[in-house]
Amino acid sequence: MAVAARPPPGIQPAGLACLTLAGCSGNQSALDAAGQEAASIAQLFWVMTTGGAIVWLLVVALLLYAARSRSHSEAAASRLILWGGAVLPSAVVVGLLAYALWLMPALRPFGAAAASGLRIEVTGSQYWWRVVYRSPDGVTVTSANEIRLPVGQRVELSLASNDVIHSFWIPSLGGKMDMIPGRTNRLSLQATKPGTYRGPCAEYCGTSHALMALQAVALPPEAFDRWLAAQAKPSPAVAASGAELFRRHGCGACHAIAGTEAKGVLGPDLSHFGSRLTLAAGILPNTTDNIERFIADPDRIKPGVKMPAFGMLPREDIRVLASWLRRLE
Amino acid sequence: MRFIPKPIETLWTLFTAPVVWAAHFLFCYGIAAVYCAKQDQIGISFAAVRIGIAGATVVALVLIAASAWLAWRQWGFGAHDPPHDDPTRHDRLLFQGFATLLLSGLCFVAVIMVALPAWFVTECVR
Numbered sequence: 001m002a003v004a005a006r007p008p009p010g011i012q013p014a015g016l017a018c019l020t021l022a023g024c025s026g027n028q029s030a031l032d033a034a035g036q037e038a039a040s041i042a043q044l045f046w047v048m049t050t051g052g053a054i055v056w057l058l059v060v061a062l063l064l065y066a067a068r069s070r071s072h073s074e075a076a077a078s079r080l081i082l083w084g085g086a087v088l089p090s091a092v093v094v095g096l097l098a099y100a101l102w103l104m105p106a107l108r109p110f111g112a113a114a115a116s117g118l119r120i121e122v123t124g125s126q127y128w129w130r131v132v133y134r135s136p137d138g139v140t141v142t143s144a145n146e147i148r149l150p151v152g153q154r155v156e157l158s159l160a161s162n163d164v165i166h167s168f169w170i171p172s173l174g175g176k177m178d179m180i181p182g183r184t185n186r187l188s189l190q191a192t193k194p195g196t197y198r199g200p201c202a203e204y205c206g207t208s209h210a211l212m213a214l215q216a217v218a219l220p221p222e223a224f225d226r227w228l229a230a231q232a233k234p235s236p237a238v239a240a241s242g243a244e245l246f247r248r249h250g251c252g253a254c255h256a257i258a259g260t261e262a263k264g265v266l267g268p269d270l271s272h273f274g275s276r277l278t279l280a281a282g283i284l285p286n287t288t289d290n291i292e293r294f295i296a297d298p299d300r301i302k303p304g305v306k307m308p309a310f311g312m313l314p315r316e317d318i319r320v321l322a323s324w325l326r327r328l329e
Numbered sequence: 330m331r332f333i334p335k336p337i338e339t340l341w342t343l344f345t346a347p348v349v350w351a352a353h354f355l356f357c358y359g360i361a362a363v364y365c366a367k368q369d370q371i372g373i374s375f376a377a378v379r380i381g382i383a384g385a386t387v388v389a390l391v392l393i394a395a396s397a398w399l400a401w402r403q404w405g406f407g408a409h410d411p412p413h414d415d416p417t418r419h420d421r422l423l424f425q426g427f428a429t430l431l432l433s434g435l436c437f438v439a440v441i442m443v444a445l446p447a448w449f450v451t452e453c454v455r
Contacts, residue, residue: 074410090438097442101449186454 027197030171034193034218037174040103051096055089120147121158124166124179126205127212127302128268128281133228141231142256144268145281148217149173149191150224157187167203170216176202191218198282207304213282234259235272235328242324245317249310257328267307274328280305291322336403338422343429345396346436353389354443357382365453379447386444393437400429 025032033039062084123130133141149155159168161179168187169176172195177187201212219227238259246252252262258271276286280302284290294301295318296311310318364371364378401407403426413424 086434094438094441094445098445098449101446104446105450105452 027195028171028200032172034191034195034197035170035173036190036192037106037188038172039192040106041175044100044103047099048096051092055092117153118150119156119158120149121160122147122168122179122214124159124161124163124168124201124205124212126163127201127208127305129212129214130268131214133231135228139228139232141228142269143231143272143276144270145278146215146217146276148219148224148227149189150221151191151194151218153221154188154190157189159185159187164205165203166201166205166212168199169202170197170199170214172197173199173216173218178203191216194218194220196277200282208302211281211283211302213278215277215282217277231272231275235274237274237324237327237329238271240324240327242321245321246324249313249317249321251321254307270325270328272328274326286326288319288322288326291325292318295321334399336399336422338418338425340425342396342399342403343425343432346393346429346433349389349392349396350436350439350443353385353440356385357443357447361447368453375452379451382444382447386440389440390437393433393440397430397433397437400426400433402426404430 030038031042031045033042117136119134121130121132121134123132129145131143131145131147133139133143157168157177159177159179160183161181163181165181166179167176168179170189173191174187174189177185179185195218197216197218199214199216201209203209205212235258238257243257243260246257247261252260252264254264254267256263256265256269256271262270274286278284279286279290280294280298284294284301295313297309298305298307299309313321360378360381364373364375368375404423405426409423411424411427413420413427
């Protein structure tokens with residue numbers, strides 16, 4: 001009988017270590033910081049981990065020492081318990097706490113420190129994100145499921161929810177903040193490296209909670225300004241053939257598209273839908289095929305989604321709508 | 330009249346330090362929350378709130394240190410070794426003194442930890 005070859009000893013722990021270490025980088029890792037806040041948090045993590053490791057090694061060393069050595073005077077033992085068991089742990093814990101508190105003012109928008117330019121309002125809904133940019137010169141841009149930030153500039157985020165509790169977290173850029181119905185929480189972020197980062201909803205919010213994510217794109221400041229200026233105007237492709245179908249099939253009851261009659265506010269704003277990287281809040285690449293699939297049967301892609309299925313529309317209409325939406329850049 | 334109270338045999342002295350800790354905790358969190366919620370209507374700065382917390386902390390630490398000293402005296406200034414588990418009045422007294430002393434130490438550290446955020450946080454979060 002053939003016996004399955006046993007892996008050499010150590011291969012499984014090594015594989016496990018590789019899997020674990022793979023989590024230390026990537027576009028959704030708090031340890032691969034691309035923002036000032038995330039860098040502080042990563043630093044805090046390493047200081048705490050190192051502090052914990054040193055304490056653990058000390059305790060284990062003491063344990064081995066106690067197990068091996070035979071005789072101790074009672075006075076020496078009492079002294080060791082007092083200093084090693086009470087005074088030292090208290091001092092270490094107070095020290096680590098003080099370090100964490102010392103980092104804290106940089107992680108939250110305290111008072112005037114965050115008196116900045118750009119403000120982004122993000123509102124969580126089951127299962128997508130409304131994003132409104134308010135620039136200091138009065139430009140307002142509405143978008144969804146993607147936020148863009150200028151690298152090197154502090155951005156203040158106002159976080160709200162209009163149904164259940166969601167949580168906003170872009171691990172590569174900063175800490176986590178809940179979005180609570182009836183209240184506005186604030187978070188400030190400063191991206192330090194251009195790139196695209198992923199932010200999952202971090203609080204269970206319903207059936208498709210795991211299918212609710214957003215992309216955060218950090219752009220060089222000039223590119224960001226150009227992008228925002230372009231977003232403030234209707235897409236050049238808005239007048240094409242799909243616009244009439246969009247109106248006729250009633251899509252405008254829920255969705256808004258700048259430059260058309262569509263002013264709906266129940267669903268995501270689609271004014272520049274084609275320029276987004278993903279479809280359906282971070283779960284599919286933004287391609288014409290995927291848009292078609294989503295229009296025809298959104299519930300299949302995202303169970304529990306509020307958008308009804310439009311599979312009864314003529315196949316050709318869905319195709320035209322999808323390619324029109326894809327071109328709204 | 331004497332300034333330092335006579336040793337008394339009651340369980341209540343055990344609770345002095347935890348009660349001071351609780352009162353200090355309530356004061357610090359209460360004053361910071363109320364101030365930050367109503368800072369437009371209150372004419373003082375956050376620095377004044379932090380000074381208030383610092384003052385309360387000093388008072389709390391002095392009270393806890395006093396409670397610890399009384400407990401230390403009750404324990405006989407360390408002249409006897411624990412565990413004090415004989416069923417005698419003397420051992421009961423020593424045990425209670427020792428327990429109060431340890432509890433006071435815990436509360437002393439806890440009060441410092443409660444006050445620490447006011448050292449580093451200089452403004453209300455918006």
